[in-house]
Amino acid sequence: MSLKVCLEEWERLEEDHKQLQETHRMYLQKLEEVSKLQKNCSSSISSQRRRLKEVSSLVKRCSKGPSEEDAKPLNEINEKIKTRPNAFSEMEAFLPNKNGLYLSLVLGNVNVTLLSKQSKFAYKDEYEKFKLYLTVILLLFSFVCYFFVSYRFLDAILNFVLVWYYCTLTIRESILITNGSRIKGWWVFHHYISAFFSGVMLTWPEGDLYKTFRNQFLAYSLYQSFVQCLQCYYQSGCLYRLRALGERHNMDLTVEGFQSWMWKGLTFLLPFLFFGHFWQLFNSLSLFRMARLPDCKEWQVMVCGLCFLILFMGNFFTTVAVVRHKRVNMADMDADTAAHTEPSVEEEEPFFSNLDLLLFSLIVGLVVYWYMSRKKPEPIPEFKKLDTAAPAARETSFIEKMKKTGKNIIVFYGSQTGTGEEFANRLSKDAQRYGMKGMAADPEEYEMAELARLSQIENSLAIFCMATYGEGDPTDNAQDFYDWLQEIDDEDLSGLNYTVFALGNKTYEHYNAMGKYVDKRLEELGAKRIFDLGLGDDDGNLEEDFVSWREQFWPSVCEHFGVEASGDDSSIRQYELKEHTDLNMNKVYSGEMGRLKSFEVQKPPYDSKNPFLAPVTVNRKLNKAGDRHLMHVELDITGSKIRYDSGDHVAVFPTNDSAMVNKLGQILGVDLDVVISLNNLDEESNKKHPFPCPTTYRTALTHYLDISQPPRTNVLYELAQYASDPKDQENMRRMSSSSPEGKALYHSWVQGAYRNILAILEDMPSLRPPVDHLCELLPRLQARYYSIASSSKVHPDRISICAVVVEYETPTGRTNKGVATNWLKNKLVTDNGHKSTVPMFIRKSQFRLPFKTTNPVIMIGPGTGIAPFMGFIQERGWLKEQGKEVGETVLYFGCRYKNEDYIYQEELEEAEKKGVLTQLNIAFSRDQEQKVYVQHLLKNSKEHLWKLIHSDNAHIYVCGDAKNMAKDVQTALQDIAEELGGMTRTQATDYVKKLMTKGRYSQDVWT
């Protein structure tokens, strides 16, 4: 019985479900129809507009001297034409609209058009309510701050709420505009300025000046909130009345400020409004007066003064304009007797446009500023003014810059560690030798969409020196350019002449991927390749690849443009030397990367231009024996606000060995403590100095310049002129030429012998270049990256590094020492009672543990490649302690001897004991006759590995040597897939590649 009821009920439910499905299907169909109709309407409106324009011009032509008979229909058409744009706008208010720039920036490309009148009104009413509630909250807040409590912290919250309120208003207003509101002009702009102003107030530090202005500002806020409450109250009444009368425009908007339709009911508000405007002027003048005080150091004072001035001007003139306009309307209405007894609902067009007001305010602001600063008592100069150029506003148009400076070749570089940038500089310098003018440019600093306009410059050419990183990714500074190239489809680059030199390394899977991509993509977009793509391999000989490519490249450029090489082989200086004799040492850089004195007064956020000085809290040797030095270094980041994740890299800025620097000074016979600036001769260049200036030679050679790598051929070429022995000069010229003997000599004498600049100067006694030219030519000393060997979950205030000290004998009998590792080795926890510190910042990576903790993890990292896995193991242990279910965690580690360099032995065995490491596999390569490597151990446990990978969704991680180990491990995994997955070789290769693209096979490898 009950089953029957059940079955019947189920049948009814089934029927209803079918009905529901049908209704939903119809709904989807309608949606599709609606979307089609919307498209149709939009395109019809566009076509109507176009045709209307054509008809308009036809009518205009016919209107020239028409007969009386023709004049009448022409006039009628003209009248109708005038009404059409409004009709189109009304229609468009109900069609999906493209977001304006501001909305696109804030919300992206989401559709914010409300498609029914009700929802538009509802949205607007909600907007009004939002304003009212917030105004009341702000009023109460200001009241409390003014009368009861005086904490900077509370003021900051008030200002923060103001920033948020105004930002939200601007967004809501933009949405209203998209939906047909006619709000425009000053009232919207006014909110942008208010948001900016509140932001500036938020940053104004506590001090006497702040305290002086605080109460004036709070009283003003109180007053403004009060007036706004009055306005909201009366506006809602008016709106209600207008709506009842059916006179309201679709989306007339009540903004604070004055609108003409409020005239009747709100005349009494005018004095309040004007009083508020003059209060703004008063605030502005008070602030300008404060800015003149000798104690005034805060930039916020002047900026807030300017904001108040702009607000006053905008509000005052707009209100005056509205009043005048209204008076005219009223006069018309009087003349028009009783026909127009209802209040007009048109929103007022201010007399002045936004731009007029902005420019006018800016001009007045600047005049006031000039007037105030003119009267400021001249400070007594403490030291002679620097003659380095003040930082000018950056030009983002490379076309304008090229036109201004008469350049026709631009060399863009995508570079992380400076090689691409160096090549770009060399190519731009070369251009001069070939009778052209070039400039090197960072794509991040320029508007790359301008490439389409490069043809405006005669005989123009864009060269791209692009390095590849990671999994075939662009460098950080080329990321935006890469994204742009990917996004554009309709760009026509047919006037662009280009060529690409790619920088890469064959040991990486995606060899030169970025250079290849740029070369191909530009061709697809119609640009003209005028010379073949150059491929530079850092694993082979990058310098030689570049020199060979360049040697063929320039003649073909000359041929292409029909120009002749000038043959001018003389050295071209890019910077001029300025020695400072009477400079206050407080103004001299002493190793900072960006802001002067940033090491003394540290301020977050920390990055490559502003590294954090992290104290070293642990520095211990990891290996038990052997002549190498493997070390574990811990950096304390307490209080720095630096956050990191396991798998990230820490970058450190090392310094060169002081003995080497002293030796260089001695050989060149210079006083290393002279303060200098190297100033770019090209005043238009964005790069004013090769390194932070003014500084001393000692600081430059210690902190900023790479003195330990073998110099490149261009350095030898430029230095050759200073060799007094003709033989030395000839050898240097030969080494920098592209002849086979020259290349071979460079290869053996410089690269093969690992001769750095010091060794070259020692072995060529006749070569004594001026130190400033040497400083101009040497590349910048780069930060060194280390895979973080700790987990932020366990050690949020600590970053660990695991590194091996680089030291090797060269064929000339010298001992070369790695810059960073030897510097780190000597960073003792306390150095003469002082804490040793390391300038560092974090670089995010993609090397991440799986999101799902239950996924098994296979980690393969011999030698220092174990670094990130120490972090991973700590993190998996922490997850376990939190009671999370954690999947298998398998480690493959390799070292030379068990009793020598089995680093982190105790930690690893402890992790295995606790079950955090479910498997610990170690390959001791030299403890037996036959080498045993991690890949051999992988094969030994292939069945289990294959199950983890193929059935259990394991994530594989490889870290360490890119040259051999990473490749061998990949091959071993392909072998396993082939054997146990029953695949062909190609299938197995694809299988592993797919794991990589899915993010289940990650590598953190270096050479």
Ligand SMILES: Cc1cc2nc3c(=O)[nH]c(=O)nc-3n(C[C@H](O)[C@H](O)[C@H](O)COP(=O)(O)OP(=O)(O)OC[C@H]3O[C@@H](n4cnc5c(N)ncnc54)[C@H](O)[C@@H]3O)c2cc1C
């Ligand atoms: C993403 C990333 C992560 C890294 N993580 C780590 C890590 O966790 N641990 C770690 O130890 N390193 C790591 N490195 C390498 C590290 O950044 C440094 O390159 C390394 O420590 C050497 O720096 P250095 O300044 O002491 O040596 P440098 O002064 O830069 O000298 C190194 C150069 O010396 C030459 N050289 C080195 N050894 C020899 C030799 N035997 N014979 C001849 N020439 C030689 C090579 O040209 C080499 O490029 C990582 C690198 C990258 C890119």
Ligand SMILES: NC(=O)c1ccc[n+]([C@@H]2O[C@H](COP(=O)([O-])OP(=O)(O)OC[C@H]3O[C@@H](n4cnc5c(N)ncnc54)[C@H](OP(=O)(O)O)[C@@H]3O)[C@@H](O)[C@H]2O)c1
């Ligand atoms: N550019 C630099 O200045 C610099 C500095 C430091 C490290 N590195 C790179 O980082 C890597 C790791 O250096 P490290 O000193 O930490 O390691 P390491 O101690 O030299 O090597 C770790 C283990 O890996 C083994 N190994 C060698 N070749 C391998 C291969 N093809 N596949 C698997 N295992 C292999 C070694 O065996 P055997 O030695 O017995 O063959 C050793 O047992 C180095 O290979 C180097 O490429 C570069």
Ligand SMILES: Cc1cc2nc3c(=O)[nH]c(=O)nc-3n(C[C@H](O)[C@H](O)[C@H](O)COP(=O)(O)O)c2cc1C
């Ligand atoms: C961590 C790392 C990852 C790299 N990845 C790649 C790569 O995927 N493909 C490639 O061809 N070269 C790769 N390279 C090599 C660099 O592109 C090459 O050394 C280049 O000369 C660097 O130029 P830059 O100094 O201008 O940054 C990599 C180098 C490093 C250090």
